[in-house]
Amino acid sequence: MNIFQEIPLHNYLFLSAILFCIGVFGVLLRRNAIIIFMSIELMFNAVNLLLVAFSTYYSDSGGQVFVFFIMAVAAAEVSVGLAILVTIYRNLHSVDIDELKSLKW
Amino acid sequence: MQLVYLLILLPLIGFLVNGLFGSKLSKTVSGWLGSLVVLGSFAISTKYFLDFYTGSLAAPIDIKAFEILYFQNISIHFGILVDQLSVLWLMIVTGIGFLIHVYSIGYMHDDENFSRFFAYLNLFIFFMLLLVLGNNLLVTYAGWEGVSLCSYFLVGFWYKNESYSNAGKKAFIVNRVGDLGFLLAMFVLLYYVGSLNFSDLKAEALGGNIPSNVALAAALFLFVGAAAKSAQIPLYTWLPDAMAGPTPVSALIHAATMVTAGIYLVVRTNFLYDLAPEAMQVVAVVGAATALFAATIGIFQNDIKKVLAYSTVSQLGLMFLAVGVGAYTAAVFHVITHAFFKACLFLGSGSVIHALHGEQDIRNMGGLKKWMPITFVTFLISSLAISGIPPFSGFFSKDEILAAAYEHNIGLWLVASLASLFTAFYMFRLVFLTFNTNFRGTEEQQKHLHESPSLITIPLIILAALAVVGGAMGIPEVFGGTHWMKNFLAPVVASGSGAAHAISHSTELMLISIASIAAVVGIAFAYFRFVKGGALPLKDGEEKGLQKVIYNKFYVDEIYNAIIVKPLMTLSSLAYEIFDVLVVDGVVNTLASITYWKGKQIRLLQSGNIGFYLIMMVLGACAILGITIWQL
Numbered sequence: 001m002n003i004f005q006e007i008p009l010h011n012y013l014f015l016s017a018i019l020f021c022i023g024v025f026g027v028l029l030r031r032n033a034i035i036i037f038m039s040i041e042l043m044f045n046a047v048n049l050l051l052v053a054f055s056t057y058y059s060d061s062g063g064q065v066f067v068f069f070i071m072a073v074a075a076a077e078v079s080v081g082l083a084i085l086v087t088i089y090r091n092l093h094s095v096d097i098d099e100l101k102s103l104k105w
Numbered sequence: 106m107q108l109v110y111l112l113i114l115l116p117l118i119g120f121l122v123n124g125l126f127g128s129k130l131s132k133t134v135s136g137w138l139g140s141l142v143v144l145g146s147f148a149i150s151t152k153y154f155l156d157f158y159t160g161s162l163a164a165p166i167d168i169k170a171f172e173i174l175y176f177q178n179i180s181i182h183f184g185i186l187v188d189q190l191s192v193l194w195l196m197i198v199t200g201i202g203f204l205i206h207v208y209s210i211g212y213m214h215d216d217e218n219f220s221r222f223f224a225y226l227n228l229f230i231f232f233m234l235l236l237v238l239g240n241n242l243l244v245t246y247a248g249w250e251g252v253s254l255c256s257y258f259l260v261g262f263w264y265k266n267e268s269y270s271n272a273g274k275k276a277f278i279v280n281r282v283g284d285l286g287f288l289l290a291m292f293v294l295l296y297y298v299g300s301l302n303f304s305d306l307k308a309e310a311l312g313g314n315i316p317s318n319v320a321l322a323a324a325l326f327l328f329v330g331a332a333a334k335s336a337q338i339p340l341y342t343w344l345p346d347a348m349a350g351p352t353p354v355s356a357l358i359h360a361a362t363m364v365t366a367g368i369y370l371v372v373r374t375n376f377l378y379d380l381a382p383e384a385m386q387v388v389a390v391v392g393a394a395t396a397l398f399a400a401t402i403g404i405f406q407n408d409i410k411k412v413l414a415y416s417t418v419s420q421l422g423l424m425f426l427a428v429g430v431g432a433y434t435a436a437v438f439h440v441i442t443h444a445f446f447k448a449c450l451f452l453g454s455g456s457v458i459h460a461l462h463g464e465q466d467i468r469n470m471g472g473l474k475k476w477m478p479i480t481f482v483t484f485l486i487s488s489l490a491i492s493g494i495p496p497f498s499g500f501f502s503k504d505e506i507l508a509a510a511y512e513h514n515i516g517l518w519l520v521a522s523l524a525s526l527f528t529a530f531y532m533f534r535l536v537f538l539t540f541n542t543n544f545r546g547t548e549e550q551q552k553h554l555h556e557s558p559s560l561i562t563i564p565l566i567i568l569a570a571l572a573v574v575g576g577a578m579g580i581p582e583v584f585g586g587t588h589w590m591k592n593f594l595a596p597v598v599a600s601g602s603g604a605a606h607a608i609s610h611s612t613e614l615m616l617i618s619i620a621s622i623a624a625v626v627g628i629a630f631a632y633f634r635f636v637k638g639g640a641l642p643l644k645d646g647e648e649k650g651l652q653k654v655i656y657n658k659f660y661v662d663e664i665y666n667a668i669i670v671k672p673l674m675t676l677s678s679l680a681y682e683i684f685d686v687l688v689v690d691g692v693v694n695t696l697a698s699i700t701y702w703k704g705k706q707i708r709l710l711q712s713g714n715i716g717f718y719l720i721m722m723v724l725g726a727c728a729i730l731g732i733t734i735w736q737l
Contacts, residue, residue: 027719036719097715104713 011052019046033085033095037078044074109166109185112149112195113234115142117277127220132210139223140206143230147199154192157593159503165189165596167240167304174243178526181301186240190597193437194237194369197444199360202230205562209353210458211560216351222262222421226357229255233362237369242291242301245370248333249287252363253280259358260350272349279343283333287370290326293319303373310376317380322376323515324384328391329371333420335367338395342662344418352455355410359446360417360451368440369423372433379431389513393520396422398659402529404534404658407642408465409454412535416491417447419524423506426521432509433598434579434591439502442575446487449568453484456557456565457539461550467538468642469550474540476554479562481540483569487552488536490572492529492624498575504617505579506625509614512608520617522623529627537635538642545641583610583617 008051019042026039048067057064085095125133130138156162165188175180185197199479206226213222232255236248250383254277261273261356294313309315331337336344347359356363371388378385396419403415403544421444427436458465460477474481480639490497493504503525511518544551579590634640648656657663 028716028723031716057695083357101713104711 009053009057012049015051016046016053019043019049031096031098033088033097033100036097037081037085041074041078044070106154108149109168109187109238112146112153113143113185113231113238115149116227116230120224123220123224123227127224130220130695132214132219135220135223136206136210136213136388139227140203140210140369142227143199143203143206143392146230146234147196147203150192150195150199153187157189157192163596165304169240170632176518179245179295181241181557181599183244184240184302185238185244186303187238188597189594190369190372191237192493193441193594194365195234196260197365197441198230198233198237198362199446201444201568202233202357204567205353205357205361205448205452205578206730207355207559208455208564209351209586211558212353212455214353218262222259222351224422225255225258225262226353229259229358229363233366236366237505240303242287242294242303244290245373246284246287249330249366250284252358252366253277253284253334256280256358259354260347262350262354268489270351272343272346276343276347278432279340280333282340285329285689286326286329286333290323290330291324293323297727305322306374307376310380310563312591315380320377320380321384323373324381325387327374327377328384328388331370331425331488332391333367335364335368335425336418337391337422337425337719338398340470341395341399341418342665345411345414345658348408348414350624352410352451352458355414356448356451356455357561360413360447364417364421365424365440365444367423368436371425371428372437372598375428375433377427377496385429385431387429389510389517391427392422392425392427392429393517393524394422395419396426397520397527398422400524400531402655402658403531404527405642405648405652406531407467409457409467409470409535409539410451410465412531413447413450413454416528416532419528420447420491421504423524426510427506430509430513430517432506435502435505435509438579438590438592439499439506439648441578442489442498442502442572445568445575446490446572449487449565449572451489452565453480453487454560454563456480459557459561460554461546462553464546464550467535468644469546470539470544471542472540473554476542477556479565483562483565484540486569487534488532489571490575491526492544492628494624494628495621496576498524498572500573500621501576501581503622504620505581507620508608508613511612522620526623526627529624532629533628533631534635536633541638543638567612581613659709691732694695 012086023041023043023046027036027044030036030039048070051063051067051070055061055067086101089095119139123130123139127135151164164187168185169182170185171183172180173183206223209222209226214221216222229252232248232251234248236245236252239245239248245569257277259273260276263269264270264273281394291655294301295304298306300306300309306315310320329340344359344364348355350359378388399415399418399422403412403419406412406415411618420439424436424439424443427439456477457470457480460473460480461470464470473635486497490499493500507518507525510521533675544554577589578587581588643652654660
């Protein structure tokens with residue numbers, strides 16, 4: 001039985017939008033670089049959810065394939081980002097983005 | 106057919122090898138390589154010469170190789186023309202070129218830029234061959250520019266001395282004036298005749314398809330080019346200064362070959378001049394005036410090479426006089442004999458300078474015949490030849506010119522004869538002051554006096570021998586000769602000028618006697634003044650009156666400086682200060698400082714605060730989204 005007969009598509013859209021907004025506000029409001037990073041991941045996955053939902057809705061597996069690619073690339077990107085964070089911590093003994101002000105004119 | 110290409114390309118190969126790998130070659134290798142490629146060209150030239158000489162090749166070789174330019178209905182080819190005229194020039198350029206290359210091996214032996222020197226010499230020979238062999242004006246023009254360039258390189262060869270490199274620049278810039286004339290002549294011919302090909306032009310001219318005013322314009326413009334290249338009034342000032350170059354360069358470029366390119370050009374386009382008698386009049390008058398003017402200056406010069414330089418200008422004037430009165434053959438004849446004796450004179454002076462370690466002032470020489478017998482004898486023979494003493498080569502060629510001038514206009518003949526008299530005087534003034542009486546240099550120089558090595562003396566001997574027998578090419582009918590050269594060149598200059606030598610044999614004999622007596626008088630005067638009288642040229646600054654004016658070359662350089670160079674410099678510096686500094690630099694600098702000033706303000710946005718960046722990013726994304734939705 002198709003899951004969309006039980007949960008309609010617009011619910012997925014709402015969930016995705018809510019997740020995305022949580023991510024945006026997390027990025028904007030928090031000062032801890034790791035939390036910002038996690039918020040970005042949240043935005044990522046909100047988009048992924050949307051892709052999967054539409055993919056199932058239109059019975060087109062292309063969207064799901066795309067999501068797998070995004071996850072793979074995101075995993076690689078996360079490792080790079082975390083490596084940068086580790087380096088920042090080693091230099092500043094902090095991951096507070098307000099401390100990171102040396103990259104300017 | 107291919108041999109012609111080899112003839113041109115051999116010196117180019119020499120140039121490339123010496124120019125690119127010269128620093129890795131030993132002096133012996135690079136010197137002999139440079140000489141042997143020219144010898145190769147000489148061998149091929151000789152083959153062509155013999156072909157024409159024996160008559161096995163009667164029609165000129167005219168090759169259209171490939172197209173250089175094409176627009177609308179005009180197409181210009183790279184082409185080669187080998188005929189009686191170019192073959193004679195080939196013989197001079199490669200033959201004397203080879204001797205001077207060999208001489209240079211000895212002369213330049215201690216120079217650190219030995220291979221560079223040979224590279225330039227080979228490049229010069231290449232361009233000179235291109236000039237002579239081109240079958241249209243454009244190819245000739247390419248060679249014409251090329252020899253100018255090489256002249257600039259070689260005059261300023263010792264570029265560390267600023268006055269030498271200035272002399273090089275002067276030679277180049279004065280020649281540019283002439284090049285403009287050449288260029289305009291090409292435009293005129295291209296516009297009105299539609300071809301630059303010598304054979305086409307000749308056919309059109311003989312067919313009467315060139316209007317006389319077009320021919321006049323083209324001929325005059327070509328003469329401007331020729332006058333600059335061959336150092337005629339008013340563009341002669343570069344040649345005496347060009348003596349700053351090493352002496353072999355003076356012999357090769359500024360006596361035997363490049364400066365005669367002007368004569369070549371005029372003889373080559375003689376069909377145009379035949380259509381424009383006014384242009385010929387101009388050529389004759391300028392030639393005669395230059396001959397006398399330069400000979401006058403030559404009398405009071407004290408630098409051994411400067412005397413020879415003014416003598417070259419004067420002799421070139423005689424050649425233009427010959428061309429101007431329609432005696433093309435006489436001009437070519439004099440070019441050839443002049444190449445022999447003037448190259449010999451320059452190389453002889455080089456031998457003297459070499460022995461005296463760079464001394465060029467004849468006031469510090471004297472008595473050198475004791476130490477340098479070979480140089481002395483060859484120098485003496487060449488001086489006799491240039492003075493026109495029978496039976497040396499210069500006698501025949503000069504008398505032919507004088508006879509042609511007499512026939513045309515007795516005034517021109519008088520001027521030319523006076524120039525010849527002066528020539529005999531200053532040449533023997535030079536000989537006596539250099540080789541006779543006592544040595545006037547320092548003790549130190551006297552100790553080192555020596556005859557030059559055989560690499561230097563052998564070319565001298567060969568050239569002196571040619572200066573003796575060269576006249577055999579054109580023994581006039583008065584002396585029972587057939588004038589071989591006139592018959593040889595007849596296919597090239599057949600038109601119009603065939604009427605030369607209409608004067609009777611008795612008049613001709615009289616003219617010859619007068620010229621010979623004048624030469625002897627000049628020599629005798631020099632002998633009594635400088636050997637018997639023991640007179641010496643005055644020290645710098647002691648000259649008075651007319652002598653001072655002539656010693657300072659009639660102040661022509663100063664006048665040119667005042668009326669051309671100075672105003673031009675002032676104008677340039679005004680243009681620099683107003684237009685360059687204020688307008689061009691001003692606009693660019695203003696733009697730059699506005700950008701700098703604005704950038705200074707905008708860069709404050711780049712605060713380094715990541716939170717701020719993030720907010721801006723989100724706001725930006727929202728704005729893009731908003732605009733997109735709003736537009737829907």
